[in-house]
Amino acid sequence: GAGVSQSPSNKVTEKGKDVELRCDPISGHTALYWYRQRLGQGLEFLIYFQGNSAPDKSGLPSDRFSAERTGESVSTLTIQRTQQEDSAVYLCASSLGVYRGETQYFGPGTRLLVL
Amino acid sequence: KQEVTQIPAALSVPEGENLVLNCSFTDSAIYNLQWFRQDPGKGLTSLLLIQSSQREQTSGRLNASLDKSSGRSTLYIAASQPGDSATYLCAVGSDYTGANSKLTFGKGITLSVRP
Numbered sequence: 001g002a003g004v005s006q007s008p009s010n011k012v013t014e015k016g017k018d019v020e021l022r023c024d025p026i027s028g029h030t031a032l033y034w035y036r037q038r039l040g041q042g043l044e045f046l047i048y049f050q051g052n053s054a055p056d057k058s059g060l061p062s063d064r065f066s067a068e069r070t071g072e073s074v075s076t077l078t079i080q081r082t083q084q085e086d087s088a089v090y091l092c093a094s095s096l097g098v099y100r101g102e103t104q105y106f107g108p109g110t111r112l113l114v115l
Numbered sequence: 116k117q118e119v120t121q122i123p124a125a126l127s128v129p130e131g132e133n134l135v136l137n138c139s140f141t142d143s144a145i146y147n148l149q150w151f152r153q154d155p156g157k158g159l160t161s162l163l164l165i166q167s168s169q170r171e172q173t174s175g176r177l178n179a180s181l182d183k184s185s186g187r188s189t190l191y192i193a194a195s196q197p198g199d200s201a202t203y204l205c206a207v208g209s210d211y212t213g214a215n216s217k218l219t220f221g222k223g224i225t226l227s228v229r230p
Contacts, residue, residue, distance in 0.1 A: 043220040106159040
């Protein structure tokens, strides 16, 4: 079946603008995760959803970052008033459930460049 | 706070060589460890998932081992091929109360297999 998809694949924006990144998880996957990968850095956990609730937002770097999820499907990550340090690849993953040991399946990522 | 280290950052080997990629983590209270592969411009592909109760997992030419007490995992690649060239990421699922699969990633090892 289809994997995790993300859009746009690339986004260039000017500092101070808002951006919205989209993730479509694998159908039937109740858990959804957002990560960020900055150049030369490891992946950083941002937030995860169980259904449409977000039990763990501890990784969001500032209040400029927010995320929503509609039911058990699409999620959007919004960055307000973008800064140059927000430039990174934003990766989304989904898993069948939230039980420990579930494999996470990753999308191709959105490459964000803030000028 | 869990920290995951992968050394070296890059590795170049001739085709056919057997090789070992190392991963270390600071907090042994983990519930699983995953090895991922990341190709340029693409998302992550899960290679092997080892539960905390397991010692190793095998898939084809890949074998991953886990030693929780010493905080180490290794990914063994047999008879390496140019198609194995990619970045290999180690990720640890830690035992956070109430959280599920918040993964902590290493920075990865970029492998180049020369024909």
